[in-house]
Amino acid sequence: MTAQSSVESQSSVGQPTALPTVSDALVTGRSYRLRELVPVATCIGFGIGVLVFAQDINSQVGVELGPAFWPSMLGYSLIVFGALLVFVNVLRGVRPADIPDPLNGWGVSRFCATAMLLVGYVLLWNVLQFWLITFVVSLALTALYGARGWKAVLAFPALVSVILHILFVLVLRVPL
Amino acid sequence: MINILASPVTDGILAVLQPDTLIYIVLGICIGMLVGAFPGVTATMAIALASGFTLTLEPTQGLAVLLTIYVAAQFGDRVPAILLNTPGTPSSISTTFDGYPLALQGKAGLALTTSAFGSAVGMIFGIAILAIAAVPLSAFAMQFGPPEMFALVVFGLTMMVGVSSGRIIKGLAAGAFGLVLSTVGRDPITGDPRFTFGILELNGGIPFIAVIIGFFGVAEVLNQIITRHKQHHAKPVTQMGQWMPDAQLMRRLAKPMGIGAVTGSVVGLVPAVGGDIAGIIAWDNAKKTSKHKEEFGKGSFEGLTAGDTSSTATLGGSVATTMALGVPGDSVMAVMIGSMMIWGIQPGPALFSTNPDLISSLVTIMLIATVLTLVLSLLRMRGMVKLLELPSRYLWVIILIFCMVGTYSVSNSVFDVFTMMIASLVGLFMLRFGFPAGPAVLGLILGPLAESNLRRALIIDGWASIFTSPIAVILLLIALSALILPPLRGLVQRRKNASKGSDLPSMVP
Incomplete structure (x- = not known):
């Protein structure tokens, strides 16, 4: 086994993940790309959830940047990251190292x-x-x-x- | 440089030389060597597990166990890398490049011992960096105000995301998820409850040790349980051949060890960049400067020692940045920060002012651990090969039960155990869908620091307070480049390959 292939082979869980290499050609199979909609939905859904629950935070102290400021910022960030995942993983494809071992x-x-x-x-x-x-x-x-x-x-x-x-x-x- | 005659230095050393602390160091070595030797059990997982039972110890004793596990795992992980072609932990990826080919050539014994010598040299070099750099680094960081502290946290988080194996967007999302988790509980400035949903236990925030154990311990085991069809065990190489290297070979290895030590020390100082990357960079550097380039990847002692020296040399730098800046050098240190916070030790610029003896304690623990582990590694132990044949199912049982009981023992709370179980399911989801756990844990731990400093900075002078601070701007620019440069480099490389017409093979059938 060559050095390069040795790096790439360690992608199973609990094992070292592969470093990005030149030979990491993206997997563009439809099923793999559609599967990436799950992380997209999770990010956007979780972000929206954070924004909704952040509105319920009531501060007893009148301050300029209240307790809801930071969670709201993070909620918007999660939605943006979810949208970016559509462009990066769903439309382009998935790195081979990111495809997990199949369930049985x-x-x-x-x-x-x-x-x-x-x-x-x-x-x-x-x-x-x-x-x-x-x-x-x-x-x-x-x-x-x-x-x-x-x-x-x-x-x-x-x-x-x-x-x-x-x-x-x-x-x-x-x-x- | 530390004044070695100052009393905090001797206090720190004497605290480690107590008989009970030395016993804990020996215990840590045994655990670390075993952890390293078992593929699938990472040092992060072991330290997450150990944090369950070390939290009841004195801080010095607890640190002795955790740091020693970390040190010893860097030696133990070479064994499966050389005999099985499977890295025990990510740090030994580069070990497989030449270690396994050497073992196939009947030189397994020599590969194991030269690797141990290289690892020890790297470790000692890294410890020297820790002793020299930690105090000046923290003195520099003492000048940091809220804008700089916020930028430092962003820097640490993005560095960890930037090296998340190319999953930058998912790394950022994981980091943001961790930051959201850290908002559960009381607001750090006003004290208002947030996201507690009327659950009393959540007022103090999400118990991060439980989350760490869930993410790094149980989630990984669950993933192995749901995916492994049968026990497929590769047979380790058992023919050791010559054991101790001669003087001629050791002289030849001086140069690659030097390259590895320098590379690892520099890489180790960069937060969140671990031994795996350092080992590969040093292996490549050693190849470029070697007179025997053709041997690299086919069984080169130079390649083996350069990678191993480098990956262990990162430890000192990693500990230094963690302690001095409060930003973990790697995922292991992120877990260790969690334990330290429970002991009342807050890593960061003020650490060495409030605990002046700590630096000498850390250096002494790591030195003793290195020497003892080297001695243990040089013993010709046939039992180690037998251990490699142990089926995973026994490890699964041990890890699962230990995680449950260990989590409970942190604060004797069943709520923590159920939090850990939920975290393990979340961690499993993250593993299956490619979200790295490191940034999430880092976000959880550093969240309050990031939030309180950002809000203070914004209240003082708005966003201008951040963008008029040269240190904050530099840190944010480095963080930004860590996120942008790797994908840009990949894009350029792909275009180059496309223009050459190279047909790159996909790894998926």
Whole structure:
């Protein structure tokens, strides 16, 4: 692998992103450009939302530039950036490094299950013993992500629970 | 230059030499080396995670853990870059250029040790820059009034946006989003509530540690969870070959190390430009001046050490600008500023006046961390190769659980945990749609500083107060050029290529 291709290959999440290079030809496929309407809508929608809610800010102190000045300025900025994105990304095309890895059904299911487990984990902190609920959630997550065998499904969650209990409950005295 | 006989200097050193602080440094080294060695776990993510449990420590101890993780990660990330061709953190992108080809040639051992020597040289050079430049820089910044402070924040934000891998508009939007988040809570001048929606916890603002952990920790893991089909593990190179370099090789590496140290030190002083860019620039500079240009990219020890020396040399400059100006040198420092603010340490021009012993503490922590990490890196550890084969699923579990408990431990608040979970969903959206998280975090942290200084400046003399200040104008012009020049350069380059008729391949099938 050459130096150049090595730089370009690191675009996955959690990995270094690629530096802009000469060979970053824009991807002009229609689906990729239409997908960019989501960030456009988000920027403009969020900007409008900020402007609307900024009008509700009531200042008790009569000052020249009140509390709504700065948020309003940012709201207008977001709308401008959203409009610029139409010209830069929707009309021209997307850089290859900005195209994320495709989603897959099993991944989305794992994501939903993870979210439910983590919400349950927080809600049960004050109901069950911390080490016990940590063990159960670690076990469930490890199994969900594909680990099999007693070492992976039992020993690893047990180790995680013990370390967390020692660090947070015994050493840092966090009331868990 | 610091007067080393002054008592704050010795106070700062002695604070670090306490046995408990030294234990925390060793702990930080272990975490940092592991973090660096695992591809997919960045130093920013590790420091965001660690900030959860270091906030209960004394400031010196907490800084010892966080800074040491940062230093050690710069050594650990070379291991997967050389053995797997996958950078452990962005700083080791340039390591893959020559490190992996060297490993394929059976010189993995030599590549690892020369890389460690280069990294140590770069780190020490950077620390010297920190010791020399930090105090004069903060003394200069002490002259700053509201217009200059506002311009400085804009400068820091745009520099981070400018290096956001070419996503300038999205970087600006992310920065503006972070600034909007920072307006939640009480107005910094009048004290009026804004965007609190009757939620009592929001009166104090959005808890930024929770947001940082969500953006940099959980969001990245969630993205890996939803996209990875199967565990696809590349096999690391296991044949180490010769381990320690001989004197002849070390003499040959003196020049590229020098090029790397100088390049990294200069780049490090520019806010928001990190080790990844410095490493690539130094690799290119070393290639231009080398007698063996043909070896670069195919297995050159010169290229390897130039890049590694440079990427680590940025750390000192990065810490210096962060502490002296209050503008983070990179995303790791942005996270660290968040932790420091919780400890009551406000990075900025007044920092070294209010905490005169801090600079010597920082220098001592980084020096000890560098020496100990170098020693650890030179040990021939076969276990490190085994670690590279560890499936990601174990890391996911550890990171998710740590993020949850760590966020709770900051202020024992379930509200913070739910804020973190919402932030992780927002962070996931940003990742999927190409919004960089760095500017958003920076906006969140620096927002109150930007707003209060802008409003004060405008109340004093309107926009004229900003545009009649030479320092503010220079900072704003540099910021503007950081936004305009990269796309202009790209446009010119594309036109050149088009006129040559070059048919550039698209990376997408």
